[in-house]
Amino acid sequence: MSEPKKEKYFKPVEEMSPQEKVWIIHRSCIEKKSFKLEAVNKVIDKLMEQGTIMYYYHCPLCSSYHLTKNPPYFIDFQVA
Numbered sequence: 001m002s003e004p005k006k007e008k009y010f011k012p013v014e015e016m017s018p019q020e021k022v023w024i025i026h027r028s029c030i031e032k033k034s035f036k037l038e039a040v041n042k043v044i045d046k047l048m049e050q051g052t053i054m055y056y057y058h059c060p061l062c063s064s065y066h067l068t069k070n071p072p073y074f075i076d077f078q079v080a
């Protein structure tokens, strides 16, 4: 039985090797700002007022929220 192909799908954190985790942490947790949920909603609202559409996602590695230009399904770690 073959798994259906999942494009732009990130592995669940539990299945990542330490190296992959380091890469993800570097990409999302260090390069991006981390927000609490309340704060990220305010930022999103501000950006929308300025005409910029941004999304946020919950990061399972640092337990905070990061902003992204990609729609959430591109980076949602929980996608089944």
Ligand SMILES: [Zn+2]
Residues within 6 Å of the ligand: 025, 028, 029, 034, 059, 060, 061, 062, 063, 064, 066
């Ligand atoms: Zn993070």
